[in-house]
Amino acid sequence: MTASVTIGEFSRLTHLSVKTLHHYHDIGLLTPASIDPSSGYRRYGTDQVGVAQLIRRLRDLQMPLAQVRSVVEAPDVVTRDRELRTHLDQMERELVRTQDVVASLRSMLTLPLTPLSVEYRFIPAFRAYCVVDQVDRADIGPWCGTAFGRLNDIAARHGITATAGATYSDEFFADDSGQVIAFLPVAPDQPAEDGVELLDLPAGFFAITVHTGPFTDFDRSYGSLGGHVAEYCEVAPGPIRELYLAGPGDVPDPADFRTEICWPIQRIPAPKG
Amino acid sequence: MTASVTIGEFSRLTHLSVKTLHHYHDIGLLTPASIDPSSGYRRYGTDQVGVAQLIRRLRDLQMPLAQVRSVVEAPDVVTRDRELRTHLDQMERELVRTQDVVASLRSMLTLPLTPLSVEYRFIPAFRAYCVVDQVDRADIGPWCGTAFGRLNDIAARHGITATAGATYSDEFFADDSGQVIAFLPVAPDQPAEDGVELLDLPAGFFAITVHTGPFTDFDRSYGSLGGHVAEYCEVAPGPIRELYLAGPGDVPDPADFRTEICWPIQRIPAPKG
DNA sequence: GTTTGACCCTCCCATAGCCGGAGGGTGCAG
DNA sequence: CTGCACCCTCCGGCTATGGGAGGGTCAAAC
Structure with a gap:
């Protein structure tokens, strides 16, 4: 038999506001131990403090209530811990990403903006080993890891020295999810390989800069x-291409990575007077 | 003279959705270069891509639009960079905090929950050097740093060996901002010191556990x-107290920190049972 | 010259996770 | 009996969008 407290006391015990507790009751995340049928007053059991505290900690981490719910409503401790671990992993990845962006913004402050040099080029059609997928923007890092792992492996076996690249559909940028093709250019008579497709990438004009x-x-x-x-x-319509001149496999320091960004255009513009 | 593009093209250039651009126009964060008076069509200048890109990056970092605004509307580059740097510092602190919480939740998974041992004690009134402030929850770390720095300094000069502590008002927990008093107990006849107040902390009963x-x-x-x-x-009403038995100044590893948490109660309860 | 289809406009509604306030009931103490 | 602290529900507002309705606009194709 555990004692029960009013919502105000419970609020003080858990440092969750009364409003928040109302809300959690409404959505069924944290239901009071009992409700006085005549007055409607909520009473919380002191044994609920632990759950409430857990919820508060997870919310402090910006975890959406839906995820919080899946953690606290887990049927047993093992499931709960697994849920929690998954979410924590996810958050840690997110944290790393954010740190990267902060660092890059900071470097933008210190480094002067280098003037942009753009080159126009016609790229003929070519054949390539390709890994084609629908990719979420958030998963692009790991995806590239596996895709280029596979392509590098094939390149090594066949002695291919061509520069690998990728194409990113408009939807990938617009909707945060779209078709991405990792490609490794090969000769037209190249034999097929398991795990990759052999595709012909279309010709086109591109405006190109090196990042x-x-x-x-x-x-x-x-x-x-x-x-x-x-x-x-x-x-011009069509996906943007990137060509990895110097990537993670070639140089150790990310600051030395060199990537050609190729933006599809209709034609090479006439020089302006 | 820079070229101008429709909202759709601008959306593709900046990877901001048309809806979002509408919104930024509404709130005056990113106003189109011109608006066709008859059709109401927006036109954006290509020179606006940079600002839009900056906004997008800051939003990716979850920076509230109000803060984004203060960055992008800065009158000159120096002000803008200063703004940005401030916000980035803030975010980095936040990131570290989040990492800590994730780590602590993770350790909660691996470490079994030690049974709670609670002690009841009457603490008489005592005099102390105090640093009193209205503190935001987010700033508590740095605040403690300076407050206890000052107190430790005084303790060293006076040869005081008492255990320092702090009191945290209810509002500090409830509203994420409230009065915090860092204190260092001293004899009743202690002389005043610059930069700290000499206060009498009230007597009371407390339920105490060591964290x-x-x-x-x-x-x-x-x-x-x-x-x-x-x-x-x-x-009982009144602020919660903490007593820093072993803190950052005493032991190197945070895992060895020991802190008494003192919860004010009306009286020592009769044993049950 | 018109028709298609892609584009654009403005409104309104919905989302999460609350906070604030209005208007009113409840419970205990003086 | 009055005061005051507490509790209730409902309603609206906040941020930063997304979704869709209902309707105008623009280019090229027929």
């Missing part, structure tokens, strides 16, 4: 290039 | 103690 530095500042180069293209070119 | 481990798991002990108090005691 130097880690992948986390990509959007800066994207922005500059996009601005440039909008100003001087006619944009 | 072992870093400050980040405090709420676990708070929860257990709160539950215990609610079950067996009558809660």
Whole structure:
């Protein structure tokens, strides 16, 4: 038999506001131990303090209530711990990403903005080993890891020295999820391989700039290039391409990564007077 | 003279959705370069891509639009960079805190819950050097740093060996901001000192438990103690006290920190049973 | 010249996770 | 009996969007 307290006392015990407790009751996340049928007054059991505390900690971590619910409503301790561990892993990944972005913004402050140099090029059609997938923006890092792992493996076995790259559909940027193709260019008579597709990538004109530095500042180069293209070119439909001139496999320091960003355009613009 | 693009093109260039651009226009964060008076069509200048990109990056970091605004509307580059740096510092502190909480939750999974031992004690009134402030929960770490720095300094000069502590008002927990008093007990005839107040802390009964481990798991002990108090005691008004038996100045490893948490109660409860 | 289809506009509604307030009932103490 | 602290429900507001209705606009194709 545990004691029971009013909502106000419970609020003081758990440092959850009365409003919040009402809300949790409404959505059925934390139901009071009993409710006085005549007055409607809520009473909470002192044994509920622990759950409430857990909820508060998870909320402090910005965990959505839906996820909190799945943790606290887990049928047994093992399930609960597994749920919790999953969410914590997820949050830690998110934290790392955020740290990266903060660092990259900070470096943007210290480093002067290098003037953008854009090159126009016609890239003929070519054949390539491809890994094609529908990818969420959040999962792009790991996805690239496996995709290029596979392609590098094949490249090593066949002695292919071509520069690998990837194409990113518009939807990938617009809806945070879209088709991504990791590709490794090969000769037209290359035999098929397990686990990858052999595709022909279309020819086209591109406005190209080289991004130097880690992948986390990509959007800066994207922005500059996009601005440039909008100003001087006619944009063509089709995915944006990246060519990994120097990537994680080639140089150790992300600051030395070099990537060509290729923005599809209709034609090479006439030089302005 | 820069080119101008429709909202759809601008959306593709900046990877901000049309809806979002509408919204930023509504709130005056990113106003289109021009608006066709007859059709109402928005046109964005290509020179606006940079700002839009910055906004997007800051939003990716969950920065509230109000803060984003203060960054992008800064009158000059120096002000803007200062703003940005401040916000980034803030975010990094937040990140560290979140990491701590994640770590502490994770350790909660691996470590078994030690049974709570609660002691009841009457603490007489005493005089202390105090640093009194209205503190936000988010700033408590740095605040304690300076407050106890000052107190430790005085303790060293006067050869005081008493255990320092702090009191936290209810509002500090409830509203995330409230009065906090860092105190260092002294003899009743102690002379005044610059930078600290000489106050008498009131007597009272307390339910006390010792928390072992870093400050980040405090709420676990708070929860257990709160539950215990609610079950067996009558809660008294007044701030909660902490006594830092072994803190950052005493032992190197946060896992060895020992802190008494003192919850005010009306009287020592009669043993049950 | 018109028709298609892609684009654009403005409104309103919905989401999460609460906070604040209005308007009213409850419970205990003086 | 009055005061006061507490509790209730409901309603609206906040941030930062997304979704959709209902309707105008623009280019090219027929």
